[in-house]
Amino acid sequence: MLMREKVNGFVGVMAVAILCMVSGLCMVWGIAPVVLAVYVAACAVCGRYMITCIGCAAGVAAGSMGIAGLLHAYEYMIPGPVYSGVMVTEKYLVLLGLAMCLMKIVYSRNSGSYVRVIVVMSAAVLMGNIVVYADNMLMAAAYGVVEAAIFMCASVILKPGIGLLYTYICGDASDVERDESWNISQGIVSLMALAAVVLWVVPGEDIYGVNPAFMLALVLILYAVYRTGAVYGCGMAAVAGSIVSVKLNDSRWLMWMLLVTLVMLIGRALTGRRKVSASLFYVLGCVLASVADGTVLWNGSGREIAFYYINIAVPVVLFACIPGALLGAMDEETDPACLQAAAAEINRLTACKIEDMANVFRRLDYTFAGSDEPAISLGQIGELVDGFRRQIDLIGEAREISDEKLLGQIRSLGMDEVRVTASMDSGNRSRYYVAGRTSGQGMVLSRQVADVLSGYFRKNIRAGMDSPSLFFDEYRSAVYEEAARYKGRYHVRRIKKYGSPVSGDNFSVKEYEDGRLVMMLSDGMGSGSLASCESCMMLDTMEELLEAGFAPEYSIAFANRCMSRRNKGRIFTTFDMVVIDMYDGTMRSFKQGASVTYVIRPGDDGNEVRQITSTTLPVGVLDDAECDMADVKLAAGDAVVMVSDGLSDMDVSDHMQDVLKGIRVGDSRRMVDDILGAMIGQGDVSLRDDVTVMAAVISGSEKSSAA
Structure with missing residues (x-):
């Protein structure tokens, strides 16, 4: 870069x-x-x-x-x-x-x-x-x-x-x-003036029958009329026609070019801003102007007529070769309703971030209820607010995409007044905002727009989770994002300790909009209601912090410090979390006093099993307890298995390793059942603690594979 x-x-x-x-x-x-x-x-x-x-x-x-x-x-x-x-x-x-x-x-x-x-x-x-x-x-x-x-x-x-x-x-x-004082009108006038300077120095004499100044003037008129409309198009025609008339010492060329411009503007009014129609009406305008003038057609030799048409044809060929990124509209003010729809989407996203921040403070207040001292300082509040500020800044850094090729493809679906903007999310992946309406009484599916975006950007793009599924004749805005390369199928099963009213284990599995699959498992000290309450509180706090957009490392440290101050080290809970990025397959494991996590990769001679263990203290023991972290690169077909210590305590002879080496990877539900059946089905094993098994199988996304 x-x-x-x-x-x-x-x-x-x-x-x-x-x-x-x-x-x-x-x-x-x-x-x-x-x-x-x-x-x-x-x-x-x-x-x-x-x-x-x-x-x-x-x-x-x-x-x-x-x-x-x-x-x-x-x-x-x-x-x-x-x-x-x-x-x-x-x-x-x-x-x-x-x-x-x-x-x-x-x-x-x-x-x-x-x-x-x-x-x-x-x-x-x-x-x-x-x-x-x-x-x-x-x-x-x-x-x-x-x-x-x-x-x-x-x-x-x-x-x-x-x-x-x-x-x-x-x-x-x-x-x-x-x-910032420059507006679009000043920019267009300035570019027209630069074009006039360039046109003045282009040779006006025929070079083997080809007139460079005449052809450049027609290209400038084509471009100006197509991109800027009537006012600046006529201005460019007047300037270019005047320069050509001076160079050729013939004032008729000024009227000739103004007539061509008039025909193109009529075509633009009838058919809209289309590259093909602009080219066709340009040809029609040249024919009408040539017939009206008649000098070359009626009095010229065959060679002069041939080069005359070459001078007319070359500009339209050059215009057709102009990239779509240079053909976005510059003159037309966007309909206020379209701007309102785009602004409403930005406001909605900002409001969601602010609501997330409010939920974090509510959850923290609930978590620290009954504490003798404040568990959160003003500095920590400042860090929370600054984190939200950075997220909102990402929303505001959107740039508009004016490539006519893309806008034309979306309009061909039946859309009108389309605006496309792009921004980067916290994971450095693109997000696209499309605002517009249908041109008639019909409707356009959001997935049709997603297909157009996918083809243009050559990425697998999908509509966002909260985006509307349809566009109607009223302006609305939809969010589109890069689809993940992988997808995960997961299953969880929890068995409480014999005689206990509730399980002290709690779990959470959630797929986030940024493509992360987050699996969390927490085991409260002991069993029963108190253990369940502590583990549930830990997971709830983590969910709120992660949902608000905070990094896992910061969230774990923050939750641990708060839990430690609240319980004064008397009650603790283990915490196990894996974060899988479905875009690139990277997985990071976080453990505080947690049991083993297994990463399984299928092979021809049995599965390859990797164990991720923890040597740290559980959550809530010390204010600044360390957290074990491990990174693993996953591929399609791999599986991740998380277990609570109730199952690990049964594995006295390393039987779990043998089970996973021979297990069939594919169906996450069947994997969980096979693991529990193999471990609990041992003759001398009894449930002395709550048992939870979580399994996730990673597979390739169908669209990504096709792409």
Whole structure:
């Protein structure tokens, strides 16, 4: 990941440097104030002063000396000295050097310093013209004012676009200044201005019948109309058409491109924002515009007509190749009802976390009832609250996915106004939130959306446990998560001691939303009601803490400390827990004074059995008792067996090991019955304590296997 971030960062810097060089090529009548604006904005965005300066200087030299052969006048508009490429190059090299010094010394990442740099550079541009063209003060002042005005406007307009471009290329490697004052309209206008700068330097002459400027203009119009709609689409058509008209010295191309844009907008209104329909209406618009103009169709030669259609066809092919991630809607405001549905889901998740925290405090209050001293300190309360804060922060770090490929697939199910956001849970796994409604009176199953997400992300994704099963014509939101690679089938059987009214053993088995299978077994001291109460209290406390999202290590230590202070070491309970991650098959065992846990792996010559034992004190003896932990990597077909000490006490001759080596692994219920039958069925064995056996068999998820 670190190497990928470095590569993305390098590519982003090089893209900005190339943009700087292109801006230097943008010369008209010997002036290039855009290059200064692009340089200042690029330095503010990416913080690379030298490489961007080199790009700008190379572009200015190539443009002013006529090396690039671009469109510009070699005589000034105001009578005076003849155009001198060397003079323009020297002037802008000095100004670029001054801009570099100002950005390093004056600029800091706040809007005030950026404005100061713009003001100082504008004055420098004016003074530079007066010094260079001292023999004609009228020309010097006129060009100085024009260049300063263009520089000031361009510096403000182009900065958001450069920031968006750099951020998109670099991704997580970007340290771009994030200006919250930028809105979507400013970003679109800025990108359109950058597109105009690039279009200006593209050759406008035919190259073997192909016109690069004409084709790029059509690609920009296609993209702008499809992604931004009428207002910005027409604006892009006007800008691109004007530049092409100037390059080709024919004003008809402006009207030609506006007509194509109008037909595309009609198609967008009729069919919605679809890539295929946008391409079809583009072709239709080109045909209608060509018929209306008629110059090439009726008067051109066969070769001219052929290349004319090539120039029209290439842009739509290039548009079809644009990745869906670059085609998300930018102009349309999302329906407030859709935003409300997404916000309601976030609020629900936050409320659940707060409710979990409240339940923890209620349970702790119940656990410590009757204690002579407070069992929880303010520092511990602070740790609890901070843990919830981190969980809520994860909910708020969702990012919107605007890839048109994904959104189009969901819309093809019959959905409308779809929003997809993604975030990472505490296990570093993806969670997706889909908000939307059906476009008609029909309905869409949540599992259909899950299938689309699975195909797009190439993961096994399922709807969340609390998500709605259907989408209707009213906005609603659903949560989707990665499905686990494994699944567990478990069974528990508990037998109380002969003559005892209740069993002192208690157990808990729960599957959590994050893919954990947690099995807990607690055996209270002695037997009967008191033992059952203590073991039950331990499990209840652990369930509340784990449900609230706290780590098992912290939960066990916290519960042990609280139980010890409550009982003052007079009453204790054993605790045994295994946590199995169904995503990667890792298992961690936690034991405090507990009996043996067995991990069984089937083999051709009998099962391989591993024992996990404990040498620590039970829960409640000491405030800071240690907890034995062991990690095991499980695979499909493995089984985990947990037993209370009532069964371990029967195993005087290591008979349990022989039973498990020959047991058939597969059906957890049958495994429990076979174990109890083999152990209790021994002739000289009697139940001197409560007995509990828990078995879980791990198998591969069917969908995961298929994937």
